[in-house]
Amino acid sequence: MIKKFTFLLLSFWLATHTLYAQIGDGPARKKLDKAIQDMNLARYEQAAASFTELYKQYPTDTLVNYGLGYCYAQSSNPNEQVKGIPYFEFALPSRSEDIPTTLPRDLAQLYHKAYRFEEAINLYTKYKNILPKNSAELKTIYRQVEMCRSGVVLMKKPLEVVIQNMGSEINTKYTEYSPIINGEEDLLIYTTLRPINVIDPKSGESREAECILYARKESGSTTWTSPKRLEGCDYNVASVALTPDAQKIILFVGATNGGGDLYIGDIDDNKVVNLRAFESKINSAGLENSGSLSSDEQVLYFSSNRAGGFGGQDLYKIEKDKNGRWANPINLGAEVNTKYDEEAPFIHPDKKTLYFHSSGHNSMGNDDIFKTIMVNGKFTKPTNMGYPINSTYNDNFFVVSPDGKKGYFSSDRPGGFGGQDIYFLGIPEEQDVVPLTLVKGRVLAGDSLKPVPTKIKVIDKATKQLVKGVYHPDRKTGNYLIIFPPGKNYDMIVEAKGYVPHTININIPDQTYFHELYQQIHLKPVKQFDVVVGQQVTVQNAFKDVNPNGGSEKIKVTPRMANEAMLVRDSLDVYDLMDNVIAASDSTAFEYLLDLMFKVNPLDKVNFKDSAIAEPPVTATFFFDEKDKLVPMIVGNDTIYTAPVLYTDSADLHKNRPVMLEGKQPEAAVYKAVTRIYFDSDKADLKAEYYAALDKVIAQLKEYPSVAVEVDGYADSDGNKDYNLKLSNRRAKEVLKYMTGKGVLRRRVVAKGFGQLLREGKIKSDTDKQKDRKVEIKIVKAPQHNGK
Numbered sequence: 001m002i003k004k005f006t007f008l009l010l011s012f013w014l015a016t017h018t019l020y021a022q023i024g025d026g027p028a029r030k031k032l033d034k035a036i037q038d039m040n041l042a043r044y045e046q047a048a049a050s051f052t053e054l055y056k057q058y059p060t061d062t063l064v065n066y067g068l069g070y071c072y073a074q075s076s077n078p079n080e081q082v083k084g085i086p087y088f089e090f091a092l093p094s095r096s097e098d099i100p101t102t103l104p105r106d107l108a109q110l111y112h113k114a115y116r117f118e119e120a121i122n123l124y125t126k127y128k129n130i131l132p133k134n135s136a137e138l139k140t141i142y143r144q145v146e147m148c149r150s151g152v153v154l155m156k157k158p159l160e161v162v163i164q165n166m167g168s169e170i171n172t173k174y175t176e177y178s179p180i181i182n183g184e185e186d187l188l189i190y191t192t193l194r195p196i197n198v199i200d201p202k203s204g205e206s207r208e209a210e211c212i213l214y215a216r217k218e219s220g221s222t223t224w225t226s227p228k229r230l231e232g233c234d235y236n237v238a239s240v241a242l243t244p245d246a247q248k249i250i251l252f253v254g255a256t257n258g259g260g261d262l263y264i265g266d267i268d269d270n271k272v273v274n275l276r277a278f279e280s281k282i283n284s285a286g287l288e289n290s291g292s293l294s295s296d297e298q299v300l301y302f303s304s305n306r307a308g309g310f311g312g313q314d315l316y317k318i319e320k321d322k323n324g325r326w327a328n329p330i331n332l333g334a335e336v337n338t339k340y341d342e343e344a345p346f347i348h349p350d351k352k353t354l355y356f357h358s359s360g361h362n363s364m365g366n367d368d369i370f371k372t373i374m375v376n377g378k379f380t381k382p383t384n385m386g387y388p389i390n391s392t393y394n395d396n397f398f399v400v401s402p403d404g405k406k407g408y409f410s411s412d413r414p415g416g417f418g419g420q421d422i423y424f425l426g427i428p429e430e431q432d433v434v435p436l437t438l439v440k441g442r443v444l445a446g447d448s449l450k451p452v453p454t455k456i457k458v459i460d461k462a463t464k465q466l467v468k469g470v471y472h473p474d475r476k477t478g479n480y481l482i483i484f485p486p487g488k489n490y491d492m493i494v495e496a497k498g499y500v501p502h503t504i505n506i507n508i509p510d511q512t513y514f515h516e517l518y519q520q521i522h523l524k525p526v527k528q529f530d531v532v533v534g535q536q537v538t539v540q541n542a543f544k545d546v547n548p549n550g551g552s553e554k555i556k557v558t559p560r561m562a563n564e565a566m567l568v569r570d571s572l573d574v575y576d577l578m579d580n581v582i583a584a585s586d587s588t589a590f591e592y593l594l595d596l597m598f599k600v601n602p603l604d605k606v607n608f609k610d611s612a613i614a615e616p617p618v619t620a621t622f623f624f625d626e627k628d629k630l631v632p633m634i635v636g637n638d639t640i641y642t643a644p645v646l647y648t649d650s651a652d653l654h655k656n657r658p659v660m661l662e663g664k665q666p667e668a669a670v671y672k673a674v675t676r677i678y679f680d681s682d683k684a685d686l687k688a689e690y691y692a693a694l695d696k697v698i699a700q701l702k703e704y705p706s707v708a709v710e711v712d713g714y715a716d717s718d719g720n721k722d723y724n725l726k727l728s729n730r731r732a733k734e735v736l737k738y739m740t741g742k743g744v745l746r747r748r749v750v751a752k753g754f755g756q757l758l759r760e761g762k763i764k765s766d767t768d769k770q771k772d773r774k775v776e777i778k779i780v781k782a783p784q785h786n787g788k
Contacts, residue, residue, distance in 0.1 A: 023054070023058060023061065023063075023064075028054060028057060028058070031050050031053065031054055032050070032054060032063075032064075034050055035047045035050035035051050035054065035067060036067070038050065039067065039070065039071065042074075044071045044074045044075060045071075045075075047067070047071050048068065048071035048072065048075075051064055051067045051068035051071060052068060055068055060090075062090070062091050062094040062096050062098065062099060063091075063096070063098045063099070065087040065088075065090040065091045066087065066088065066091040066098075066099055066103065068084070068087045069084035069085070069086075069087030069088040069090075069091065069106075069107075070084065070088075070106070071084070072084030072087070073088075073106060073109070073110055076418070076419070077418060078113070078393055078412055078413060078414040078416070079414045079415065081110065081113060082110055082113055082114045082414070084110055085107070085110045085111070085114065088103060088106060088107040088110060089107065091103060092104065092107060101130060102127070104123040104124075104126050104127040105123070105124065105127040105141070107123055108120045108121075108122075108123035108124045108127065108144070109144070111123065112144065112147070112148055112151075112365065112392055113365070113392045113393065114392075115151065115155065115392060117148040117149070117151045117152045117155070118148075118152070120144075120148045121145055121148045121149070124141050124144050124145050124148070125145070127141060128141045128142075128145075146362075147363055147364055147365055147366075148364075150362040150363060150364045150384070151364035151365065151387075151392065153362070154362075154364050154384060154386055154387045154390070155364075155387055157386065157387075158386075158387050158388060159386045159387065159388065159389065161388065161389060161425060161426065162424075162425070162426030163388055163389070163423055163424070163425055163426075164423065164424045164426070165415065165416060165417070165421055165422075165423055165424075166224075166408075166421070166422045166423060166424055168417060169215070169223070169224055169226065169227070170188070170190070170215060170224060170227065170421075170422055171416060171417040171418075171421040171422060172192070172194070172417055172418065173417055173418035173419070174192060174193060174194035174195075174418060174419050175192065175193040175194070175412075175418075175419030175420045176190055176191070176192050176193075176410065176419070176420060176421055176422050177190065177191055177192075177193075177396070177397055177410035177420045177422070178190055178191045178238055178239045178240065178290075178344070178397040178410065179239075179397065179399060179408040179409070179410065179422045180239050180240070180241055180242040180249075180399055181242065181399060181401065181408060182242055182244060182245070182246035182481075183244035183245060183246070183402050183438060183481045183483060184246075184440065184481060185217070185401055185406065186216055186217040186218075186219075187214065187215075187216055187217075187242075187246050188214065188215045188216075188224060188408075189212060189213070189214045189230060189239050189242060189249070190212070190213060190214075190239055190410075190422055191210050191211070191212055191213075191238040191239045192210070192211060192212075192213055193208055193209070193210050193419070194208060194209075194211075195207065195208055196208070196209045196211075196235060209235035209236055210235065210236050210237060210238050210254070211229060211233065211235055211237070212229070212230040212233045212237060212238065212239050212251070213227040213228065213229055213230065214227065214228060214229075214230050214270065215227045215228075219604060219605065220605065228270070230270065230271070230272060231270060231271040231272065232265065232271045232272030232273055232275065233251065233272050234253075236253070236254040237251050237252065237253050237254070238251065238252040238254075238289075239251065239252075240252050240262065240289075240290055240291055240292075241290075241291055241292045241293060241346075243293060243297065244295060244349065244402065244481055244482075244483050245471065245472075245480060245481040245482075246267060246481075247266060247267055247472055247474075248264060248265070248266055248267065248293075248297075249264070249265055249266075249267055249272060250262055250263070250264050250291055250292075250293065251263045251264075251265065251272070251275070252288075252289045252290065253277075258287070259285070259286055259287045260287055260288065260289055261277050261278070261283040261288055262277070262278045262282060262283060262288045262289075262290075262291050262302060263275050263276060263277050263278065264276060264278060278300075279326060281318060281326050281327075281328060281329060282300065282302060282318060282326065282329065284304060284306040285306075286304060286305045286306045286307070287304065287305045287313070288302055288303065288304045288306075289303060289313070289343065290302065290303045290343050290344040290345065290397075291303070291345065292345045292346045292347045293347070294347050294349075294351050295349040295351060295483045296351070296467045298319060298320045299317060299318070299319050299320075299347070299351070300317070300318050300319075300326075301315060301316070301317050301332075301345035301347050301354065302315070302316055302318070302329075302345065303315055303316070303341075303342060303343045303344070303345065303356075304316055304329075308331070309331060309337065310331075310334060310337040310338060310339055311337075311338065311339030311340065312338075312339065312340050312341040312342070312359075312360075313341040313342055313343045314331055314332070314337040314342055315331075315332045315336055315337055315342045315343075315345050315354075315356060316329040316330060316331055316332065317329065317330050317332060318330070322636070322637075323636075323637065324636065332379055333378075333379075335372075335378070335379060335380070335381055335382075336356075336372055336379050336382060338358065338360030338361060339360065340358060340359040340360030341358065341359050341360070341367075342356055342357075342358045342360065343356065343357055343358070343367075343396070344356055344357050344396055344397045344398070346398060346399050346400070348400060348404075349402050349436055349483040349485070350436060350485055351374075351485070352373055352374040352375075353371060353372075353373055353374075354371065354372050354373075354374070354379060355369065355370070355371045355385075355398045355399075355400065356369075356370055356371075356372075356382075356398075357369050357370065357395065357396035357397065357398065358370055358382070361382055361384065362384050363384070363390075364384070364387070364390055364391070364392055365390075365391060365392030365393060365394075366392075366393065366394050367394040367395055367396040368384055368385070368390040368395055369384075369385045369389060369390055369395050369396065369398045369409060370382040370383060370384055370385060371383055371385060385398075389409075389425060391411060391413045393411060393412045393413040393414075394410075394411060394412045394420065395409060395410075395411045395413070396409065396410055396411070397409055397410045402436055402438050402483050403436065403438065403516075404436075405426070406424065406425065406426060407424070407425035408422060408423070408424060408425070409422070409423055409425065410422050410423070411423055436483055436484065436485055436486065436515070437483070437484045437485075437486065437508045437509075437515040437516070437517055438481070438482075438483055438515070438516050438517070439480075439481065439482040439483070439484065439506070439517045439518075439519055440479070440480075440481055440516065440517070440518050440519070440603050441473075441479070441480050441481075441482070441518070441519035441520065441521065441603075442473070442477065442478045442479050442480070442519075442520050442521070442603055443456075443473050443478045443480065443494060443496060443521045443523070444478050444520070444521070444522055444523070445496050445498070445499060445522070445523040445524070446523070446524065446525070447524060447525070449522060449524075450478075451473070451474070451475060451476060451477060451478035452478075452496050452497045452498065452499075452523075453475060453496070453497040454472070454473045454478070454480075454494065454495065454496040454497070455470050455471070455472060455494075455495045456470070456471040456472075456473065456480060456482070456492055456493065456494055456495075457470055457471070457492070457493040457495070457635050457640075458471070458482065458490050458491070458492055458493075459490060459491045459493065459633065459635065460488060460489075460490060461488075461489040461490060461491055461505075462488065462489065464634065466635055466636050467490065479603060484506075484508045485508070486508055486509065486510050486515075487508065487509070487510030488508050489505070489506075489507050489508070490505070490506050490507075490508065491503050491504070491505055491506075491633070491645060492504045492505075492506055493633055493635065493640055493642055494521060494523075494537075495640070496523055499523050499535055500535055500622055500630075500642070500643050501633075501640050501641065501642040501643065502523070502537045502620075502622075502642055502643045502646065503631065503633060503642040503643065503644070503645045503646065504521065504537075504539055504645075504646050504648060505645050505646065505647045505648060505649070505652065505655075506519075506648065506649075507649040507651075507652065515543070516543065517541055517542075517543060518541065518542040518543070518603055518606045518608075519539065519540070519541050519542075520539070520540050520603075520608060521537065521538070521539050522537070522538045522539075523535060523536070523537055524536045524538070526621055526623065528733075528736065528746065528751060529729055529732075529733045529736075529751070533623055533624060533625075533746050534621055534622050534623035534624055534626075534746065534747070535621070535622050535643075536619060536620070536621045536622075537619070537620055537621075537622075537643070537646060538617050538618070538619045539617065539618050539619075539646060539648050540608050540614060540615065540616070540617040540618070541614070541615050541648055542606050542607075542608055542610075542613045542614040542615070543613055615648075615650060618646060618647070618648050618653065618656075620643065620644070620646045620656065621747060622643040622644075623745060623746045623747050624746075625740065625745055625746050626745060626747070629643075629644060630642060630643065631643070631644050631645065644656075664703060664704055664705075665704065665706065666700070666703075666704045666707060666779065670700060670704070670707075670779050671778075671779055671780065671781075673778075673779065674776055674777070674778055675693050675694070675696070675697055675776070675777040675778075676774050676775070676776055676777075677690045677693065677694070677731075677735060677774060677775045677777070678690075678770060678771075678773055678774050679731055679773045679774065679775075680773070681716070681718070681766075681769070681770075681773060682718075682719075682727070683773075684727060684730035684731045684733075684734050685734070686734045686735065686738055691738075694735065694738055694739065694742075694777075695742070697709060697739075697777055697779070698739060698742050698743075698744055700779055701744055701748060701779075704779075706781070706782060707748075707779050707780065707781060707782055708747075708748045708749065708750065708779075708780055708781070708782035709739070709744075709748060709749050709750070709777060709778065709779055709780065710750050710751075710776075710777070710778045710780050711732050711735050711736055711739075711749060711750065711751035711752070711775060711776075711777055712732065712751075712752060712753075712754055712775065712776045712777075712778075713727075713728035713729060713730070713731040713732030713733075713735075713751070713752065713753035713754065713774075713775050714728050714731075714753075714754055714755070714756070714757050714772055714773070714774050714775070714776070715727045715728045715731075715753075715755060715756045715757075715772065715773060716756060716757070716769040716770075716772040716773050717756050717757070717769070717772070718769065719756075721755055721756060724755045724756040725753055725754075725755035725756075726753070727753070728753030728754055728755050728756075729752070729753030730753070731753065731773075731774075731775050732751040732752060732753050732775055733751065733753075734775075735751065735775050735777065736749055736751040748782060750780075756772065757772045
């Protein structure tokens with residue numbers, strides 16, 4: 001829902017007045033009558049046209065000046081409104097009964113919009129003094145004066161920020177508001193209010209209705225595609241919030257009685273599906289029109305005008321309990337909420353910085369954008385985001401990118417295309433941006449490495465708590481996106497269809513800058529002689545920060561860059577998001593900064609073979625005969641048995657589970673010994689006479705836990721090579737079967753057929769051929785760790 005700047009309307013005394021100053025009877029009188037009639041019917045454009053013609057003939061007529069000024073003031077275009085100031089100023093000294101006593105208030109409002117706060121305060125005060133002491137309007141005038149005084153203070157410390165209208169591709173002559181973006185900032189969803197092909201029976205004109213549009217950025221592009229309507233959403237539905245991975249969306253659905261509720265749905269191929277209302281603890285009999293989920297989806301902040309609040313729309317917080325059910329909502333209290341409206345909460349992924357807009361607090365003009373920070377479990381007194389982020393018009397629905405470098409909001413300030421427009425706010429990339437880590441990853445599985453249905457659960461190792469319900473990688477691409485705060489250690493449990501769950505440890509450094517981690521996870525079957533006997537997981541990480549000079553090293557803001565960009569410090573306290581803001585002193589610096597801000601690093605563009613940005617892949621193998629080695633992981637009320645934890649940070653590789661335990665080491669002679677098992681011609685049957693020899697090898701494996709065994713199969717030169725290769729495989733497989741049947745783990749055996757042996761000269765006897773019908777067994781050193 002949006003609110004328009006309320007211009008305090010005059011009572012249309014003009015309809016009954018008969019004194020027209022300089023204008024007597026005749027055509028001019030008829031034109032004036034028509035202008036007044038149009039004003040009474042709120043047809044201000046037609047009335048303004050008539051008054052403009054009259055002004056050319058009667059530029060000193062008080063009534064004509066007042067009428068023209070009033071029509072400008074009532075314009076829906078903020079660029080036109082303040083044009084009424086000189087006409088009101090001309091009419092103000094008049095003592096004519098034709099001019100209403102509300103003129104000082106009306107002109108004060110225009111001064112207010114034009115940032116002429118002291119003049120506005122003077123006129124508001126004069127108007128207040130002529131009002132009866134019991135006038136209901138006094139509260140409104142006092143509030144207008146408060147906002148003007150706030151404007152005086154805020155204008156003394158203007159912020160040097162980059163604010164840009166998002167242009168005609170997104171904004172139109174109608175109203176666009178409530179922008180929401182995904183974590184990768186390549187998807188923008190917003191609401192527009194415009195006429196639809198439905199005729200209002202009362203006015204006979206096309207009805208206006210809200211609908212939701214979306215636009216995308218193609219890979220590597222800085223421009224948005226043409227907006228399209230988000231399917232699955234009816235009219236009178238507005239965008240509210242988006243999860244960082246863009247898989248769930250919160251919507252506002254209006255009701256015919258003026259109320260409305262919050263709904264949540266899934267996004268599937270640019271369509272909202274499975275749309276369902278939040279439960280009654282969140283939706284009440286009143287109005288719930290905005291909300292924001294924390295990055296772990298465990299906390300919802302929302303606005304409501306339910307009974308028991310401080311007045312208007314209040315902000316509430318509701319958390320999930322240990323069973324994943326919503327507890328009871330809690331009003332954020334008098335520190336945050338006022339008797340006016342507080343709406344559109346946006347909780348930053350740091351889970352402690354909350355943004356919202358309010359017509360209360362120290363607003364400088366209707367809706368202003370504020371922020372508050374949670375300290376010791378309570379939110380601090382909200383801080384006005386300052387000028388020019390806020391203006392004397394409506395500035396609302398603020399969201400910020402995960403890296404803290406870009407913000408998006410809507411405003412009906414002058415300079416737009418009409419109604420409310422969506423604006424971009426640029427913030428510098430420097431040491432004080434929010435130090436979160438954005439993980440862009442992909443899970444692929446199988447020999448052909450294709451996406452498979454996957455769930456990812458993240459556990460905070462310090463608290464043992466589930467960070468979020470479940471992350472679902474995109475079913476078409478396998479891509480996932482997760483946001484982490486700094487200085488923490490997490491276990492990611494990856495459950496892919498057809499694969500044993502794998503736990504991957506991820507260590508988030510305690511950095512002071514925004515960090516992007518690119519990750520690919522590959523799951524493959526492990527085969528021995530075309531039989532799947534286990535699974536292998538390979539994880540590789542890459543770090544690719546944007547650098548204005550090219551290359552992959554992390555950005556450091558040099559004094560030169562700071563000079564060019566005029567980086568300044570102000571009251572916004574950017575460590576929590578916006579302490580430092582940015583402005584460009586010239587067009588070159590401006591273009592340089594915009595390129596920096598809009599730069600994207602899609603996963604497809606990351607070269608995991610580039611050692612400058614990518615770490616070596618870390619691999620672990622799990623064999624099905626080691627199910628007793630599965631590790632129980634407590635996830636909420638569930639226990640998931642996963643393969644042993646795989647550590648990916650270079651400093652933690654030594655923690656990866658040893659494949660073979662340390663123990664007694666064999667002498668050199670053990671490695672040199674070769675055990676030979678012979679077979680009959682064209683046969684792969686293991687003879688009982690060799691059981692003792694194999695048992696001796698098995699005993700060595702038990703005696704020396706740190707060794708493995710190689711099983712090499714061979715055949716003689718009779719027959720063709722392909723057949724002999726298969727025969728040698730069968731012989732090696734028989735030996736493998738015997739050893740695993742005696743309890744030898746498959747990971748300790750490397751078995752392979754090599755086909756027929758090549759010998760110099762011609763083999764003349766069966767005795768010589770018999771020597772090649774064999775399997776050779778050797779004790780070898782085993783790899784010491786997974787992950788290497």
